[in-house]
Every structure is written in structure tokens, then in C-alpha cells.
Amino acid sequence: MHLQPNVPSPRAWDTGRQSREQRLASAARFARGKLVAHQDATSLLEAVLRPGDRVCLEGDNQKQADFLARCLAQADPTVLRDLHIVQSGIVLAEHLDLFEAGIARKLDFSYSGPQGAALARALAGGTIELGAIHTYLELFSRYFVDLTPHVALTVARCADRDGNLYMGPNTEDSPVVIEATAFKQGIVIAQVNELVDKVPRVDVPGDRVDFVVEAPETFYVExxxxxxxxxxxxxxxxxxxLAIRGIYEExxxxxxxxxxxxxxxxxxxxxxxxxxxxxxxxxxxxxxxxxxxxxxxxxxxxxxxxxxxxxxxxxxxxxxxxxxxxxxxxxxxxxxxxxxxxxxxxxxxxxDLFIGSTLQIDPQGNSSTVTRDRIAGFGGAPNMGSDPHGRRHASDAWMKAGREAADGTPALPRGRKLVVQIVETFGDKLDPTFVEQLDSVQLAETLHLDLPPVMIYGDDVTHIVTEEGIANLLLCRTAYEREQAIRGVAGYTPVGRARDRRVVEDLRARKVIRRPEDLGIxxxxxxxxxxxxxxxxxxxxxxxxxxxxxxxxxxx
Amino acid sequence: MHLQPNVPSPRAWDTGRQSREQRLASAARFARGKLVAHQDATSLLEAVLRPGDRVCLEGDNQKQADFLARCLAQADPTVLRDLHIVQSGIVLAEHLDLFEAGIARKLDFSYSGPQGAALARALAGGTIELGAIHTYLELFSRYFVDLTPHVALTVARCADRDGNLYMGPNTEDSPVVIEATAFKQGIVIAQVNELVDKVPRVDVPGDRVDFVVEAPETFYVExxxxxxxxxxxxxxxxxxxLAIRGIYEExxxxxxxxxxxxxxxxxxxxxxxxxxxxxxxxxxxxxxxxxxxxxxxxxxxxxxxxxxxxxxxxxxxxxxxxxxxxxxxxxxxxxxxxxxxxxxxxxxxxxDLFIGSTLQIDPQGNSSTVTRDRIAGFGGAPNMGSDPHGRRHASDAWMKAGREAADGTPALPRGRKLVVQIVETFGDKLDPTFVEQLDSVQLAETLHLDLPPVMIYGDDVTHIVTEEGIANLLLCRTAYEREQAIRGVAGYTPVGRARDRRVVEDLRARKVIRRPEDLGIxxxxxxxxxxxxxxxxxxxxxxxxxxxxxxxxxxx
Known part of the structure; x- marks a missing residue:
């Protein structure tokens, strides 16, 4: 059973590096040093990319490598096909055009924003094979494990001839995308607003950047x-x-x-x-x-x-x-x-606190920004709107929340992150915010998703604030109490009207529910x-x- | 009540930058460009630091800015006092010398390793005012919020005259420490093994680095x-x-x-x-x-x-x-x-899985590497040994763990991180690994800590593996079952002997506990x-x- 350790392995251990060198060789005719003329950008992408590649085309929450997106969308789909797009934001029409054209096939992303409806249609129509809808930290983390990009298409304000990039205030996702790509023998291409002799500061060192394209227009920022x-x-x-007096001050x-x-x-x-x-x-x-x-x-x-x-x-x-x-x-x-x-x-x-709004909340406190015909994605809210069990430092706010959550005096006291949903009981177009079942549950069935897209799970939510008051879920001791606390601030929505009035009054007496007047408002x-x-x-x-x-x- | 927005604010908004400029001016006489001779390093630190500064003296899990640590320990405590040390590793004798000398007073850290016993003595003796014992991600995160360093003392393999740093395989904590410090107008000083004309690659851009000291000896790595x-x-x-067959394969x-x-x-x-x-x-x-x-x-x-x-x-x-x-x-x-x-x-x-060993486990599954006279710190285990509620992508392992944890068929299916403790029932010196109460509980009382130092909390642990078998805590439906599952693999320790034999046999029949022979081993x-x-x-x-x-x- 003991293997022979001194048999040399016949295997090649640098296939990634060999592939990189071949790609660079194919691209050489379009580049002077690292510089590529914007007219050659599509040819550069066709030379550098391979079918099936994982590609991050930034695609952030705000800034967009929009010129490179347009160039990629113009590529020949008989040359470039079946790309696996791994990027946080699917927000430009071009991002979806890639899938329509067959240039891209699989998608792992985090946030879609304005393309939410088009994305839902593309998923339903089978144009896109969905990996998962991630949170930001989760997607960035997978760049180092099983979604490492082969090619990163990034965007900066300016670059020098060595490829040093200046992103200034718009750094966003770029450092982590580029680190994962460059250090796994991938290729990094940057569109920049201008070439300069010396960048104002180095946000990404040039030795991680292979090609720089001066784009004809300034990149888009939302x-x-x-x-x-x-x-x-x-x-x-x-x-x-209510939030200020009942939570921030409290x-x-x-x-x-x-x-x-x-x-x-x-x-x-x-x-x-x-x-x-x-x-x-x-x-x-x-x-x-x-x-x-x-x-x-x-x-x-x-x-x-x-x-x-x-x-x-x-x-x-x-x-x-x-x-x-x-x-x-x-x-x-x-x-x-x-x-x-x-x-x-x-x-x-x-x-110690995440506070955000949402489109729908169910009686268990689960929330979602997905509606029947839109997949908005998650962004970062679920990262921050969760209790990190790996936290070990105390603060007054965190310890108080932990004491409230504890039933009795636990042997091991722990704190708790405050996760607050702040909403009006009726949202835009007078749709009720509180619903018996999230639309995302139905959508997950329709689209055969592994998981219904839930923004924040109910067990992470500590408080719900509406114009009717604050429900402090930390103080609830049973699932029924919790549900009634939520119904008790859900106003005249069907969920709110289905409350058990006696229990809700009892919860108010126990300060689990606090009305504006209870807080002197x-x-x-x-x-x-x-x-x-x-x-x-x-x-x-x-x-x-x-x-x-x-x-x-x-x-x- | 409406404030007047057009009254100009009389306040200065760049006190950090002014302080930085004063410090740089004080240090100028020791530097040629960014370069400082190693003989002048202590004088440089005395010129650049101010009493009460937050200082990160790397201090990582492995690499050590040991030369700068020695220089700081030699500083004049009438000039440099009451520093607040914010670094992940307290592993060199010099790190504790700083507190003995009064140069440092407050400590926020993550891992102590070989200095665990000395650190416990210093805490008991009142030489160190403890902020908190952090996990790595937590401490790095606080660098951007409320523990931003004023000065970072870092370490690299080599630097060029512009301060570009090459850390090679030993990058570790440096990029995040330096980003937080440099971008909040702090001062960054690097000890390097050698000065070179051109670094092999840029791990940290030179424009984030203020001073470079060529150390007389190569930096220490553990x-x-x-x-x-x-x-x-x-x-x-x-x-x-057992782990391979009962968990990895399963x-x-x-x-x-x-x-x-x-x-x-x-x-x-x-x-x-x-x-x-x-x-x-x-x-x-x-x-x-x-x-x-x-x-x-x-x-x-x-x-x-x-x-x-x-x-x-x-x-x-x-x-x-x-x-x-x-x-x-x-x-x-x-x-x-x-x-x-x-x-x-x-x-x-x-x-999908974190698996690690520990020194003590209690019947609720809480674990600790702290003993009565040693504070080892946490490192990164509690980050990885916790279920991240902000995860939204599925995998087979994660979904199976989620199904096991669910009681019945939940409306919203979720996955679950596998967190495994793998231990022998008796550790070094035949101390039992399973104990009725963690030593850290007593230690927290003695040292008046906010929280007992718990490595991984029981509710995050999914499996415990010992030579007696595997306890699958996901399948336990009550606190009592959970406790008996743990006792049921705790062998001949007092915790193991106190098991309820009938319940343990029932748990084995339900495959909550699996003995080696149950897995064909x-x-x-x-x-x-x-x-x-x-x-x-x-x-x-x-x-x-x-x-x-x-x-x-x-x-x-």
C-alpha cells in the first residue's frame, strides 16, 4: 500500500502558464508593449480568449468596463463561444447580449439592478445557464477557489505604459478580481480613460496587467x-x-x-x-x-x-x-x-448594525428584492445583514443584542449583530411589503433554481421597522411570537390584518413591539x-x- | 429646526494629513529619500510615532517584522508610550517587552502561539490593557472602521528605492494592513532583507510606503x-x-x-x-x-x-x-x-468544510484552545469554522448538510457549512479533550474578559470525530440529544462516561453516531x-x- 514517492511524475504542472503564453503570442500583433489601439480591442479579445473561459468583465456595482463589454459583444461567435461569465454586476445591455449571441453561456453573478427583468427573461428562455446568484464576498471568495477567472477585463481612470493602473475613488472590485486572475496565470486587460506618463497613484501594479486599451469614451459609472x-x-x-430612538439610541x-x-x-x-x-x-x-x-x-x-x-x-x-x-x-x-x-x-x-429596506417580507421575517419578473440579485446586503459567528470582540450594542437574544443566563454569553429591515407596509404602486409567501419562492420553482433567492433570512433579522412601529425579534421566544411580532407591525396588509390581536397586545406590553407613542414619537x-x-x-x-x-x- | 446649510464650517478636515506631514518632517533627517540606515531605525520610530498611536507591528501568523520589533522595544519609553498595538500575531518576546517597558499599553490581537503563557501572565499582572482577542478577518475589518493604524511596521523580502515591496510567498497580512494605514494618512515603514534596483514583482506599490530599512538579518518566519x-x-x-469515509465521501x-x-x-x-x-x-x-x-x-x-x-x-x-x-x-x-x-x-x-483539532470540547460542543494559563488566541479557525449566513450558492455537500439540519421540509431550503472537530479523546499528557466546562470560562472570570475565549461555538459545529466514532450534530433534534451525541464519542473521559447509554444506542441506530465498524473501518x-x-x-x-x-x- 505504501506508494513509491521517488517515481517522478510525468505530468505537466504549468499548463496554465503555457496557455497564457500561447494567448499572449496570439495577441502580440495587436499590441505595442502593453498598449492596444481601441480599434483592435475586439481582435485582441478574440486572440486572447478561448471558448469556455471564465471571464470577469467588470461589471461592478457602479463602474463599468463598458467599452470592453461592447467590444466583446462584437466578437465573432464562431470564434468566441460558451464563455462562463463570473462578475459581480450584470447591469449593461451588452452583458446580456453576450448570452444572446452565444458568446457566453454560463453565468455566476451577484447583482443585476437595471437588467433584472431582462435577466429573468433570459433565464426563463434558457439563453443563460445559471450557476448561482451570489453575495459580493461570496463571489470574490470563489475567485480563489473554483471560479478563478482566466481573463479579467477591468477598467481604470488612467494607466502608464507599464500598465500601472489608477482607479482613484472607483477602485471597487478591481484589486481582488485582478489578484485572482493575474496570480493564477490569467490575462488582465484594462480599458482606461487616458494614458499618462505617471499615474497619480498606483491602485494596481503594472506587473499584474497585460494589456491597456485607451477607450474612446470615459467609462460609465452609475x-x-x-x-x-x-x-x-x-x-x-x-x-x-423610530429607528433613531428605538434602535440607534437604545x-x-x-x-x-x-x-x-x-x-x-x-x-x-x-x-x-x-x-x-x-x-x-x-x-x-x-x-x-x-x-x-x-x-x-x-x-x-x-x-x-x-x-x-x-x-x-x-x-x-x-x-x-x-x-x-x-x-x-x-x-x-x-x-x-x-x-x-x-x-x-x-x-x-x-x-454592529446593518439597516436596509426590501421589497417583500414574509411572516417568518425572510426578505427578498426579487419579484415575479425581476431578478435583482443580492449585492452585499446579505453579507452585512447576517450575524458573523466568527466575531469575537465586544461592543455595547452587540452585547445588549446578545443578552436580549439569550433565553435566561447562558453559560457562554455572546453578542449579536443588529440586522434591521426598515420598510413602509405598502411599497411602490401600493403593493403590500408584507406577503404570506415571497414571490421568489414561485420564481425559484419556475426557473428551477437550487434555492429561492432570499435577501436576508428571517433568523438573521433582529428588528423590523415600519410606520406602525418596531418589532424586536430578539425578544421573541417562540416561532409563533415571532410571527405575531411581524404581523403586529405589518399594518393594513393582509399579513398585518391576520394578526392575533391578543398576542400582539401582549407583545407590546413586553416591549417586543413598540409603537411610535411608546417611544415618545x-x-x-x-x-x-x-x-x-x-x-x-x-x-x-x-x-x-x-x-x-x-x-x-x-x-x- | 431646519439648519442653515450655507454656514461655512470652521473645522479643519485634514488633521490626519497635518499630523502625517509633521511626522515626516521629524523623520526627514534620518532618511535619504525613503531609505533609512538600520542604525537609525529606533530614532526613526521615535520621530514618527506619537504616544497613544495605534500601531501594527507585523506580527503575522508566520512572518515577523522582527528587526523593527527589536528597534521599537529599544525606544525611549519617556518619548514613546501608551501605544495601542493592533496586530494579528503576538509571537515574539519583543512584542511583550513593549508592554513591560510601558511603550505600549493597549492590545488588540488575534493569535499568540508561543507567547500564550507570557501573555496570560501580562494580562493577569495588569501590564496589558486588553481590547479583544479577534479572529483574523475581524481584526482586518476593524482596520477600516475603528482600529485604523496610525503607523504600520511591515516586512518584505526586498524593496526598490521607490519603496515598491516584494514579499513573494510571504505576503500574508501586509496588503490589508498597508492599505488601511496608507489610505488614512498613516505612515508605513518596511524592513526588508535587501534593497534592489528592481523588485521581482510589486506586492505593495511604493507610493503607499514611506520608509524602507534594510535589516541586518533576514526576517524570521515560523x-x-x-x-x-x-x-x-x-x-x-x-x-x-473516519473523516474520509464518514464525512468527505459521505x-x-x-x-x-x-x-x-x-x-x-x-x-x-x-x-x-x-x-x-x-x-x-x-x-x-x-x-x-x-x-x-x-x-x-x-x-x-x-x-x-x-x-x-x-x-x-x-x-x-x-x-x-x-x-x-x-x-x-x-x-x-x-x-x-x-x-x-x-x-x-x-x-x-x-x-464547504472546515476541519480542525482543538484542546477542549464541552458537552454543548463549544471548543477552546485556551487553557488555565495560556491564551493562544483564535487565528482564522473561527472565521472558517462558522456557517456564513451570507452564502447563496449551492453545492452538493452544502445542500446535504442543510437537509440534515432541517426538521422536516422547510419552506425555504438552505445549505449548511460543514464544521468538523477532529480530536483524540485524550490529548497530550493524557488530559481529557472533553470537559464539563471549558478552562476558558474560568480564565475569563479571572482576567475579567468580556467574553470567554471560545474557538468555535457548539451551534456551528456539525460533526465531532474521535477514535470512538463520528457524532453528526446536524441530525440531533434536541439539546439533550446533541449533548448525548457528543458524550457518545467522548470515550473514557469523564464526559464520555457520563453518557446516557440508552440514548446513545438509539442515536447510533439513527446513524447520528457512527462507530468505525458502522463505516466498514x-x-x-x-x-x-x-x-x-x-x-x-x-x-x-x-x-x-x-x-x-x-x-x-x-x-x-
């Missing part, structure tokens, strides 16, 4: 985190007041992440006004893992916010962040530095005068005109 | 993951056989992480021999998030292992990894590339002839003499 204060409703202001939450919606934008705009009344400055909401939300500007300017680390940037915020290095992470060149993986890890392990006080900024223009003024909002938000 | 096959016991071989585990102990080394050495008998090649243990364990060499050479991403390197493995780029991540220079944060993320989100077959390598020399032969073991493992 202003995904801009919320116009003028569109914040009074109901959203009320839920924000637990002393200092380190946190906010979701993308108007409810959390309202919280940001209430810090310098409503929260100020209760002397909470410095005691809540001081350290954020957060994109640079324009609605955070008033809280920054009034000294509420002490530090922000960001996943990515936000259109129009560059000059403001450059002028606030005490708050934001900025490079030696002065501009902001983001990193989605680092910030997701920070949001998972180093914050008069719903009539919830009005727009409470917002520190009531318009995009107000945000500009707060920033000393450093914030430069994108055109579509300028309605003056 | 060969932490080398296990001599000659020391693997027959009991460990038996537990390895669940079809392909993506995994192994702990540091002899039990998992035995599994590695049984893959090409024992596991081969069952036709498992390609069906189990193909993709690893793992340090380059020398005991993995036979499994690599026989084609079992398809890909390995590593946290760090291992002494003596450099040439072997360079020759196996299809297996390991390697840079364009040919040498291996590691990254602790990326690999921890991979171990958390992209593997004869304990008498567990002998050293099953090991693919029986000595360090065998490992060298397997590697074609590419593996170059450190002297202390060469007993010939």
Missing part, C-alpha cells in the same frame, strides 16, 4: 447611491425617527452600514436635526462602512460622522471627499480610495422640516459646493 | 504548518479514516480548509492511499484554502489536489510551489502569492503503512527534492 431629499416621504421620516449603535433606500437616507438627514435633540452626537452613527452617500453630507458637516470606509465611490462626490480626508480614506494623491471586498468585510465583522411631527436638507441643492450648499451632482438630479 | 509524518499516531490515522466534500494539527495532516497523507481504495480521487478534497502544508505534497503529486490558495507560505516550500503553478497561485515572477484576508474570505464563503487497519509519507524525508522525495525542510525537521 450614480447608484444618490437619493434626492425632496423625494423622502413623511412615512419614511417617521420610520427613520443600543448605542456607533458602527454601522446603511442600505441604499430612502428610509436610510432619511435617517442620515435626521441626524443633525432630530437626533441632535436627544444629545446623541458622538453616541450613535459615528463610524460607517458605506458608499459616499450625498445624503450623509449634513451629518458629516455637523460633526456627527467620524470615519467612513467605502465600497466604491459616488458620482459627483470626488471633490468633496478629497476635501474631507479626516472622514474618508484617501490616497497620497488626495483622492478617495475604495475597495469593495475590504469594505464588505468591514461591514460584516466590524459594524408623535407621527404628526414626522414632516419634511425635520430633514437637514430638502433638496439636492441643499446638499450642494452643505458641501460648500464641493458636491457636484449628476445632471439627472439637477432639476433647476 | 514553520507553523510543518507536521512530521513520523509523529502521526495510529489513533490519528483512525480518526482520519458529503462529497471538494472545497475545504484543514486546520494545523496532526489529525488533518493524517487525512492529507491518506488521500493517495486509503481514499484511493474507494475511487474518491476527483470526488473529494480537490480545492483547498490552505497554507502550503508539506504533508499535502503526496496528494498533489498523485493528482488529488487541483487548486490551493494560501494565507501565507511555509518555510521550505518556495521551490516546490514555484514548480507547481497549476496548483498554487503564483505571480508573474514565478513565486507563490499568498494573501491572508483573501484566503480567509475564501475559507469562509467558498469552502477496522481500527486494527489504522497503522502507519497507510501514510503516503512516513517521514519528512519521504515528503522531500515525493517533491522531487524541491521541498527543502527547515533544519529542525531534519533528523538525519
Amino acid at each position: 450614480p447608484l447611491f444618490t437619493r434626492d431629499p425632496a423625494q423622502v416621504t413623511e412615512t419614511q421620516i417617521l420610520t427613520a425617527m 443600543y448605542g449603535v456607533r458602527r454601522l452600514n446603511h442600505g441604499i433606500g430612502f428610509n436610510t437616507a432619511a435617517i442620515e438627514l435626521l441626524l443633525p436635526t432630530y437626533a441632535e435633540r436627544f444629545g446623541l452626537k458622538g453616541r450613535i452613527a459615528t463610524h460607517f462602512a458605506l458608499n459616499p452617500h450625498p445624503t450623509l453630507i449634513p451629518a458629516i458637516e455637523t460633526g456627527w460622522v467620524q470615519q467612513v470606509h467605502s465600497f466604491g465611490s459616488e458620482v459627483g462626490m470626488d471633490a468633496y471627499m478629497r476635501a474631507r480626508p479626516d472622514i474618508f480614506f484617501t490616497g497620497r494623491d488626495g483622492s478617495m480610495a475604495s475597495n469593495r471586498l475590504y469594505c464588505q468585510a468591514a461591514g460584516l465583522y466590524a459594524t 408623535d407621527p404628526l411631527d414626522a414632516n419634511k422640516s425635520l430633514l437637514a436638507a430638502r433638496s439636492i441643492k441643499d446638499l450642494m450648499r452643505w458641501s460648500g459646493n464641493l458636491y457636484d451632482p449628476p445632471r439627472k438630479f439637477r432639476n433647476w | 514553520p507553523l504548518f510543518t507536521r512530521d509524518p513520523a509523529q502521526v499516531t495510529e489513533t490519528q490515522i483512525l480518526t482520519a479514516m 458529503y462529497g466534500v471538494r472545497r475545504l480548509n484543514h486546520g494545523i494539527g496532526f489529525n488533518t495532516a493524517a487525512i492529507e497523507l491518506l488521500l493517495p492511499t486509503y481514499a484511493e481504495r474507494f475511487g474518491l480521487k476527483g470526488r473529494i478534497a480537490t480545492h483547498f484554502a490552505l497554507n502550503p502544508h508539506p504533508t499535502l505534497i503526496p496528494a498533489i503529486e498523485t493528482g488529488w489536489v487541483q487548486q490551493v490558495h494560501s494565507f501565507g507560505s511555509e518555510v521550505g516550500m518556495d521551490a516546490y510551489m514555484r514548480a507547481r503553478p497549476d496548483i498554487f497561485f503564483t505571480g508573474r515572477d514565478g513565486s507563490m502569492a499568498s494573501n491572508r484576508l483573501y484566503c480567509q474570505a475564501a475559507g469562509l464563503y467558498a469552502t 477496522d481500527p486494527l487497519d489504522a497503522n502507519k503503512s497507510l501514510l503516503a509519507a512516513r517521514s519528512i524525508k519521504d515528503l522531500m522525495r515525493w517533491s522531487g527534492n524541491l521541498y527543502d525542510p527547515p533544519r529542525k525537521f531534519r533528523n538525519w
